[in-house]
């Protein structure tokens with residue numbers, strides 16, 4: 001009798017549990033919203049979100065980046081969906097590898113996070129053509145992003161395709177999945193003016209089309225003041241604390257808080273100070289926001305030809321909390337984690353009340369969320385851009401540094417001030433692994449010989465294949481190539497009589513070429529004559545160049561290149577590229593000679609692209625030359641070499657200094673366009689940008705006078721330990737023997753914490769301890785080796801007293817204890833993480849009456 005009873009009980013529980021999970025699975029979560037917040041299963045939520053675009057990293061990197069996002073305090077991962085990678089040819093889909101959207105969303109789900117799917121399908125995002133496939137542009141009668149039948153048909157078809165895919169995999173929260181929000185369109189409100197009434201109709205149509213897809217979760221439209229109900233309009237920008245949605249029934253949401261800015265070829269490297277980013281976040285929650293998304297939390301890499309443009313660089317690092325290589329950027333990541341914890345301590349008060357506003361001074365204000373039953377949270381802000389202030393709030397005085405917010409989760413104790421970073425910083429290093437300088441020893445016929453590593457082939461100048469075609473006049477490039485390649489040859493010839501004066505007087509005729517861009521190389525009689533690079537202007541540029549012509553027939557071959565298609569603006573999709581003319585030769589006896597409408601022969605793409613030289617394989621048509629006469633500083637060369645991957649797990653970069661402009665492939669995968677020859681302006685940089693005052697994308701920049709991008713990320717999963725193939729196509733001229741492989745790692749961990757600093761947020765137990773007269777936690781210095789297989793191996797510097805300097809160059813001050821090194825070593829060596837209380841109780845008092853601090857530099861191995 002005993003056994004059946006137990007069995008029945010077990011079966012009963014199995015049934016109950018099964019039912020429970022079935023119900024969970026079948027019914028999922030309800031997601032709605034009200035005036036205050038996104039509501040999940042009946043509960044208003046304060047959510048922190050971050051953008052990670054799946055094709056900008058690899059599936060092998062996703063779990064780690066997503067886990068680091070979770071550890072950083074994110075609740076939600078946001079991504080766009082990129083139409084052009086999924087449907088490169090109409091009705092032919094690709095959801096493989098980096099484009100495996102379902103796998104990405106499932107990885108988010110496995111980490112226990114929510115997802116926000118911005119289907120668009122217009123993305124912007126510094127992505128080629130804003131995410132639209134170029135075939136869309138070629139549909140007769142189409143007009144993008146307006147009340148246009150062919151466009152709406154295609155947009156609806158793709159949006160539905162994505163929604164159906166997500167539904168089939170049960171990925172909407174309403175089905176038990178992680179997706180709690182979706183976006184339709186993107187910032188249309190910013191560019192809608194010129195579309196007039198048709199644009200307004202389009203917005204209404206887009207909203208109702210999206211809502212009709214019945215996902216069971218809310219839709220948002222960002223920067224769209226007229227977003228029709230029930231779609232929520234949201235804010236994008238560096239600050240969104242003044243924003244309110246277009247109806248009192250909608251919550252205040254911020255879909256893009258730009259954590260830095262994107263890099264352009266030819267530009268300086270932008271960064272956004274952590275204190276300012278933290279300030280913007282705290283201000284947003286202070287003034288009523290309940291959903292904020294970092295754009296980007298991990299920016300990643302624009303592999304292949306995915307960059308928008310023109311001229312967006314291959315790196316999309318964005319100065320995000322997780323860097324391009326997937327490593328934590330400190331102190332940004334760590335300090336924002338503290339900010340998120342402080343905000344979460346306020347959640348109960350935030351979701352239950354509207355803020356009560358009090359002016360505390362000319363540029364100081366308090367917002368108090370008081371939800372009855374003693375729940376109270378306050379934010380005190382000083383928005384003065386220069387002066388610190390001391391304010392009185394509820395009878396207590398608080399010091400507020402300029403441009404900062406203090407967070408008081410119990411309306412009394414400050415647990416965080418956005419200007420006071422005590423979390424660790426790291427100094428990162430790029431370690432040289434190997435150069436590709438040229439020679440390796442090998443035995444040929446039993447004799448030890450030195451053979452150059454590099455092999456090469458010349459790309460033909462001008463028309464090279466049977467697919468060349470001739471036409472009178474000049475063709476627009478994007479329509480001609482359908483963006484199948486960056487490259488389009490425009491070739492023609494010109495007859496020069498021997499009585500031309502320039503042949504005798506030593507002058508040269510001037511070639512004038514009006515092009516819409518983006519970049520142009522000129523070859524005369526197969527000799528490279530020069531190049532000109534355009535700007536991001538729609539009208540392009542005019543190349544003017546003296547050229548060496550001979551008597552008789554001369555070949556003119558113009559290689560026009562796109563560098564990422566326009567991705568932003570009203571009617572951006574109609575922007576052209578390439579040589580639209582006129583093309584005029586000046587300085588001939590007969591005056592100007594207009595070549596524009598004569599016969600031109602065109603060739604789309606490179607021979608090496610068509611024959612797939614980038615795979616590195618030798619075929620009958622791709623024979624790689626080797627020998628001592630490796631071409632250097634010569635245009636239009638394909639280079640190939642073999643390499644072994646650096647040992648270990650540190651991320652890999654290719655240092656392409658010494659090369660001009662082109663594309664690089666590793667084992668057949670394009671790591672993107674490279675252009676180290678494009679140097680950032682010599683001035684306009686600052687290494688210590690004042691975080692105080694409104695940030696803009698040009699405010700804080702580094703890297704002046706340096707190549708905008710010399711390091712190119714090679715994902716670990718694209719290489720094997722040995723026998724990898726690197727192929728480069730160099731357009732302008734470079735020296736591949738200068739190339740090297742590097743690895744990225746943490747050189748040092750540092751922190752500098754004062755005894756007056758705030759303790760880490762997680763040490764506070766506000767209501768339990770402080771409210772009932774407990775003691776305040778003490779400030780701590782914390783160190784953490786970011787990689788789980790590393791431990792703190794040495795303390796390079798430790799000083800308690802008045803140390804000075806920065807990470808890597810700390811020095812002792814006049815006041816110091818002798819105990820600092822041993823205390824810190826004892827607490828930290830051999831551990832992945834450690835914390836040391838910063839107080840005289842711990843270290844003794846080397847100089848009574850002075851405020852002391854602890855500075856430490858450590859290394860992990």
Ligand code: GAL
Pocket residue numbers: 123124125126186187236256262
């Ligand atoms: C926004 C846009 C994003 C991205 C950002 C700049 O306007 O919505 O997709 O382009 O600017 O990085």
